[in-house]
Amino acid sequence: MSGFPTLLYKEVLRFWKVSFQTVAAPVxxxxxxxxxxxxxxxxxxxxxxGVPYLHFLIPGLAMMAMLQNAFANSSSSxxxxxxxxxxxxxxLPPLSAFEIFAAYLLAAMVRGLTVGLGVFAATLWMVPIPMxxxxxxxxxxxxxxxxxxxxxxxxxxxxxKFDQLAAFQNFLVMPLTFLAGVFYSVHSLPGAWQQVSRxxxxxxxxxxxxxxxxxxxxxxxxxxxxxxxxxxxxxxCLALALxxxxxxxxx
Amino acid sequence: MAAVAVRDVHKRFGAVxxxxxxxxxxxxxxxxxxxxxxxxxxxxxxxALGGLVRADGGSLAVMGHDVTRDFxxxxxxxxxxxxxxxxxxxxxxxxxxEIQSGYxxxxxxxxxxxxxxxxxxxxxxAHANMRSLSGGMKRRVMVAQxxxxxxxxxxxxxxTAGVDVELRQALWxxxxxxxxxxxxxxxxxxxxxxxxQLCSRIAMMKEGRVVAxxxxxxxxxxxxxxxxxxxxERGELPAALAAKATHEPSxxxxxxxxxxxxxxxxxxxxxxxxxxxxxxxVGEPELEEVFVKIMRQHAA
Numbered sequence: 001m002s003g004f005p006t007l008l009y010k011e012v013l014r015f016w017k018v019s020f021q022t023v024a025a026p027v028x029x030x031x032x033x034x035x036x037x038x039x040x041x042x043x044x045x046x047x048x049x050g051v052p053y054l055h056f057l058i059p060g061l062a063m064m065a066m067l068q069n070a071f072a073n074s075s076s077s078x079x080x081x082x083x084x085x086x087x088x089x090x091x092l093p094p095l096s097a098f099e100i101f102a103a104y105l106l107a108a109m110v111r112g113l114t115v116g117l118g119v120f121a122a123t124l125w126m127v128p129i130p131m132x133x134x135x136x137x138x139x140x141x142x143x144x145x146x147x148x149x150x151x152x153x154x155x156x157x158x159x160x161k162f163d164q165l166a167a168f169q170n171f172l173v174m175p176l177t178f179l180a181g182v183f184y185s186v187h188s189l190p191g192a193w194q195q196v197s198r199x200x201x202x203x204x205x206x207x208x209x210x211x212x213x214x215x216x217x218x219x220x221x222x223x224x225x226x227x228x229x230x231x232x233x234x235x236x237c238l239a240l241a242l243x244x245x246x247x248x249x250x251x
Numbered sequence: 252m253a254a255v256a257v258r259d260v261h262k263r264f265g266a267v268x269x270x271x272x273x274x275x276x277x278x279x280x281x282x283x284x285x286x287x288x289x290x291x292x293x294x295x296x297x298x299a300l301g302g303l304v305r306a307d308g309g310s311l312a313v314m315g316h317d318v319t320r321d322f323x324x325x326x327x328x329x330x331x332x333x334x335x336x337x338x339x340x341x342x343x344x345x346x347x348x349e350i351q352s353g354y355x356x357x358x359x360x361x362x363x364x365x366x367x368x369x370x371x372x373x374x375x376x377a378h379a380n381m382r383s384l385s386g387g388m389k390r391r392v393m394v395a396q397x398x399x400x401x402x403x404x405x406x407x408x409x410x411t412a413g414v415d416v417e418l419r420q421a422l423w424x425x426x427x428x429x430x431x432x433x434x435x436x437x438x439x440x441x442x443x444x445x446x447x448q449l450c451s452r453i454a455m456m457k458e459g460r461v462v463a464x465x466x467x468x469x470x471x472x473x474x475x476x477x478x479x480x481x482x483x484e485r486g487e488l489p490a491a492l493a494a495k496a497t498h499e500p501s502x503x504x505x506x507x508x509x510x511x512x513x514x515x516x517x518x519x520x521x522x523x524x525x526x527x528x529x530x531x532x533v534g535e536p537e538l539e540e541v542f543v544k545i546m547r548q549h550a551a
Contacts, residue, residue, distance in 0.1 A: 006354055093355050
């Protein structure tokens with residue numbers, strides 16, 4: 001029997017044991033963003049015609065929280081194990097590179113999706129927003145969490161110190177999520193910035209996710225899904241290659 | 252079939268040559284010691300055996316399974332207790348062992364885990380968080396983790412470093428019983444008397460090479476000797492004895508002897524010469540002496 005289910009279980013248990021910090025805290029942070037930005041910007045921003053700004057904001061913020069937490073889960077677990085040395089307990093058993101990859105990835109997705117559900121559970125009773133195409137929303141939630149869970153695996157493997165991981169998070173993940181149209185529609189940006197935004201895979205995850213709610217988006221959902229899924233696939237290939245080589249894990 | 256087969260293994264870390272062509276075999280059921288000063292390459296070799304380190308050249312196999320080509324079978328066949336104390340602070344002792352079992356694909360392993368907990372004196376701590384354990388207790392959990400899949404080959408990398416007497420004795424009793432039950436044991440330690448008492452064969456490493464490999468008995472016979480140590484109260488050591496004796500810093504004379512008959516003859520000679528003995532002791536061959544001599548022989 002494979003060790004994969006146990007590694008997945010252990011990774012889920014790991015964040016669930018500290019769920020106050022890993023689930024409740026990001027849900028609260030998202031609600032605070034919602035409260036402040038919706039209040040401050042509601043009068044000034046009209047993102048999609050016929051969609052109140054507060055409604056527009058909820059899926060974007062939920063997706064941002066999902067992306068960040070999927071990334072945080074795999075990256076922090078791997079770097080903690082590397083630095084404290086308990087990674088040996090995963091490297092010594094007969095687990096293949098693919099099994100290790102799949103377990104960290106799925107656990108990251110579980111965390112991301114749990115946080116997303118938490119955000120909706122906390123907001124929907126206050127602000128009931130429509131969900132026009134739930135399957136699209138679900139597809140983007142999976143691909144978005146998968147993409148960032150994989151990026152987290154890469155960051156965790158590459159980083160040798162918490163400092164390096166923090167740099168990865170603050171100088172790559174944060175800017176890419178903030179500039180992915182969480183708070184605005186990219187159509188409101190000047191032309192050049194619109195083009196730059198279209199290079200950001202996080203943008204497609206958020207834009208497509210929003211389509212699932214309002215049936216409106218900046219880019220056609222099929223194209224967004226194709227782009228986000230390609231980014232996810234490319235990152236997965238890289239993460240798997242690193243794990244197969246034992247990069248910074250098996251010396 | 253060899254339990255462990257290492258053939259011409261090389262490993263470099265940047266400019267450092269950690270393993271420079273190591274070959275050795277450990278037979279099934281053996282209690283084998285891997286000795287050497289710090290930096291000799293013992294831990295690198297063990298890590299290569301467990302897949303934690305990738306050899307640059309050569310091959311390693313556990314119970315006939317190559318550690319890279321047939322990594323799953325090789326890793327199922329070996330349980331390694333790492334040298335550094337490491338643990339996952341998120342889990343209790345029992346959870347740690349259940350999770351480790353699961354990594355090996357063993358789901359219903361509760362009975363063996365209970366046995367391990369009991370044999371290693373971890374029963375009362377089964378539901379304690381790993382963080383709350385003392386260093387010695389954490390070490391016991393690491394031993395249990397390495398044994399959770401009942402590997403035929405068990406590798407202990409300095410398991411008694413910084414460990415109290417009680418645990419050391421309990422650990423050796425347990426490991427001896429595993430060896431008696433057919434498990435092959437590979438041990439590294441800096442406590443040479445442990446290796447001498449426990450191990451039937453010894454490899455000594457220095458600077459990434461095996462510099463001695465033989466049975467403990469033959470190494471002791473070849474490199475060490477039985478000695479008679481005498482402190483004199485008055486008189487001189489008879490000339491015949493003084494010729495082969497050396498003076499130790501403690502003030503005692505150290506006279507090599509082959510057997511007890513020679514001891515008797517030496518004492519008789521001293522009595523005849525009117526030499527009074529203040530104290531005497533017969534020292535058996537010691538692995539420490541073997542170790543020092545071999546390391547000196549291979550001094551660069």
